[in-house]
Amino acid sequence: MADVLDLQGIRKSYPSGAGEIDVLHGIDLRLQRGEFAALIGPSGSGKSTLLNLIGLLDRPSAGRLCIDGDETSTLPEAAITRLRGQRIGFVFQHHLLISAFTALENVMMPLLVDRGRPDAAMRARATELLAGVGLADRAEHPASKLSGGQQQRVAIARALAMRPALVLADEPTGNLDTHTADDIFALLREVNRREGTSFLIVTHDPRLAARCDRIIELVDGRIVSDRPNPAD
Numbered sequence: 001m002a003d004v005l006d007l008q009g010i011r012k013s014y015p016s017g018a019g020e021i022d023v024l025h026g027i028d029l030r031l032q033r034g035e036f037a038a039l040i041g042p043s044g045s046g047k048s049t050l051l052n053l054i055g056l057l058d059r060p061s062a063g064r065l066c067i068d069g070d071e072t073s074t075l076p077e078a079a080i081t082r083l084r085g086q087r088i089g090f091v092f093q094h095h096l097l098i099s100a101f102t103a104l105e106n107v108m109m110p111l112l113v114d115r116g117r118p119d120a121a122m123r124a125r126a127t128e129l130l131a132g133v134g135l136a137d138r139a140e141h142p143a144s145k146l147s148g149g150q151q152q153r154v155a156i157a158r159a160l161a162m163r164p165a166l167v168l169a170d171e172p173t174g175n176l177d178t179h180t181a182d183d184i185f186a187l188l189r190e191v192n193r194r195e196g197t198s199f200l201i202v203t204h205d206p207r208l209a210a211r212c213d214r215i216i217e218l219v220d221g222r223i224v225s226d227r228p229n230p231a232d
């Protein structure tokens with residue numbers, strides 16, 4: 001089976017004044033199915049830039065980027081959008097829920113975008129996902145009336161709606177108190193073990209990184225270390 005992620009020689013430059021600034025200098029990285037990896041590094045090292053490329057939200061300046069066996073550099077925009085929607089889930093520091101929608105409606109959103117109109121199967125899937133994140137009794141609550149931790153649980157359920165091969169999480173617990181952060185992290189881990197979903201998690205929190213299977217460290221746009229984490 002293909003790796004869920006296979007990057008070779010990924011470079012990214014941004015225009016700057018008359019020239020360009022190089023942010024990623026040739027990233028080689030593979031992630032296997034079911035891996036639970038942390039991406040760490042100082043501020044400005046290129047973590048978000050790399051996550052945006054892997055999430056197909058932006059295009060590399062050079063290099064090969066394969067998601068779940070599909071090479072993306074030659075794909076047209078419509079195919080990129082489809083690939084992103086179907087294979088990748090996103091969890092951000094700020095949950096980005098639609099506050100007037102219920103928890104259930106928020107979880108249904110990716111399914112609606114993919115299939116066009118709501119149906120019973122979609123509701124059933126969203127209900128099952130909410131139960132999986134411990135919110136079966138909050139399905140009909142507007143997102144705005146949920147606590148920060150509950151909102152992040154809804155965001156995780158939403159990220160899983162399409163059964164993605166890979167979930168990209170950018171500081172998923174950055175906005176939460178320590179206790180809630182631990183709960184949310186445990187939930188990500190549980191999903192990883194239960195569903196076999198791969199995770200790549202950007203975090204500044206060494207405590208959380210220490211609980212991942214693998215720690216990838218970026219400094220100045222280069223991977224300076226990539227190690228399994230035997231402590232976990």
Ligand SMILES: Nc1ncnc2c1ncn2[C@@H]1O[C@H](COP(=O)(O)OP(=O)(O)OP(=O)(O)O)[C@@H](O)[C@H]1O
Nearest residue numbers: 014015021023041042043044045046047048049050
């Ligand atoms: N759109 C852009 N245009 C120009 N430069 C950019 C752009 N986006 C990012 N950069 C630069 O790329 C570098 C890496 O930024 P990036 O946000 O990827 O770092 P990061 O490791 O995620 O940082 P943080 O931990 O603070 O979020 C920084 O020097 C930043 O200024």
